[in-house]
Amino acid sequence: MSDRPLIALALGDPSGIGNELAIKALSDEETFEGADWLVIGDRRMWQLGEEQAGTALELPDFDPAHFDRAAFLDLAHAEMDAIETGTSSMAGGSVALANFDLALRLAADGAADAVCFTPFNKHAMRLGDPSYVDEIGFIKRAIGTDVSGSEFNVLDxxxxxxxxxxxxxxxxxxxxxxxxxxxxxxxxxxxxxxxxxxxxxxxxxxxxxxxxxxxxxxxxxxxxxxxxxxxxxxxxxxxxxxxxxxxxxxxxxxxxxxxxxxxxxxxxxxxxxxxxxxRGVTLIGGYPFWIATPAHGTAYDIAGSGEANPGATIKALQLASRLSRRSNPDGFAEAADRLANVRALAASARDAA
The missing domain is CATH 3.40.718.10 (Isopropylmalate Dehydrogenase)
Structure with missing residues (x-):
């Protein structure tokens, strides 16, 4: 058994501050040490986030046989020429949706204990999928449930x-x-x-x-x-x-x-x-696993500037880790024992994207 939850972190809208926030949040030692991390997105977006944050955080490509504390699951699905920093787009919305969908399905499959994501832009999400209304409806469809969870905004x-x-x-x-x-x-x-x-x-x-x-x-x-x-x-x-x-x-x-x-x-x-x-965190409850994200949006006006404040993202990641521990007081299955199916799920996600 492990004493750390495994959290699937889906990169949000690639045109906003989400890539930068993910880099900065996982560079926070307390946050990083609180869980094992599987970051889901496009490696090129991650590299862009490193440039924006002015911080290099090298994560190995995901390999279920050699997973150790953190890895990057590269869907390689972004249409880079169609994604512009600071502007909503169908390409950006599609990327965010695919990342979130895979993170949810991993948690529903038992591979992850919680899901976190950096900010979405609903206009971009609807461009990527006209049926998209909000996160609750998307979650229900992704994990195949009739349960309607609820969003909570959390401050100390x-x-x-x-x-x-x-x-x-x-x-x-x-x-x-x-x-x-x-x-x-x-x-x-x-x-x-x-x-x-x-x-x-x-x-x-x-x-x-x-x-x-x-x-x-x-x-x-x-x-x-x-x-x-x-x-x-x-x-x-x-x-x-x-x-x-x-x-x-x-x-x-x-x-x-x-x-x-x-x-x-x-x-x-x-x-x-x-x-x-x-500092605000949006927590989605009512499902078998916790889902958390910073309560603010994509901040297109400062995207790419390196000025994004990671405070709420750090709070979200730490809250997901803390709640997962409370929900699983006896510990967690070792990552190697539950990540074998991730590649198959990721392959279907790449095909869908």
Whole structure:
């Protein structure tokens, strides 16, 4: 048995700062020592990242018979002439999708204990695959599951969960149901307990201004959110709400809540990025393995400059390692015993790309 998890790190959008971030994060000694690493991408993109970061991090090509701590799985699939730094493209989106897909399938196959990825650009992803909506839908398709996981934004101070995610604001109110709320509260509780936060306190944000103000500004808070919170409390979850969304984070930062459950994407994202933009991690829970990435985007405006801050990427990689250890207290199978099938999966990924 090994005391280190094996994490599949998929390189994200090649036109953004992801290659640079991966180099810088794995150059951090504490991060590197926390796990074994299988980096998935195109070797030419990795070399570009080394140039951008001003740091050489030589990883051997993946060989299942001689894997030792870290390796690079080269899909050699990037259309280099069609990828321009700082610009979204179909070629860039296709590369990121192929990397992520393989990392997910490796984890589903048991070869990896967790998946991490550097930032994606959703416009590029949709150019690469018009059916792409968001990471949750892609994960379900890649690993062949009907389970809908959920994204959590994680800071040391507070977690953020949400009932709806990547949907138009005009559709949010119609998607707020007691069933969805109870499912979100339950998954938040289970995921945080899995991360070592016992019996977390969850503050549920209201949907409307002043949480509806008794029906003056909408009825969803009184008619849907409040009953769902009551039912969750009856199930012994530590939950309170609906709480006006303009004060719920103030209360959380004072220690009243470990997590805030918001009704829609930006209701929580704005607050979390103001609190800790360079430290935030997006954690995807609800699947047999953890998935983590920095909470910020591809930063096309500084791509290639060498200025990318790896703080959130380091946090994401370390969180995935820590959660994997907690999920597997008895240790991990040796890498050599579970990497034999990687080449076959990689070959199919190359063919698909």
């Amino acid at each position: 101070e507070v977690w953020n969960a949400r009932v709806t995610s990547h949907v138009p604001l005009s559709e949010v109110a119609g998607l707020i149901t007691e069933e969805r709320l109870l499912r979100a509260i339950t998954l938040t509780h289970q995921t945080m307990e899995g991360a070592g936060i016992a019996n977390p306190k969850i503050g549920v944000a209201g949907l409307n201004p002043h949480a509806g103000d008794g029906g003056n500004f909408g009825t969803e808070d009184d008619n849907i959110i409040a009953p769902a919170v009551k039912k969750a409390a009856e199930k012994q979850f530590r939950v309170d709400g609906p709480i006006p969304s303009d004060t719920v984070y103030v209360r959380a930062l004072k220690g009243e809540f470990d997590a805030v459950l918001t009704m829609y994407h930006d209701q929580g994202q704005i607050a979390m990025k103001l609190i800790g933009f360079d």
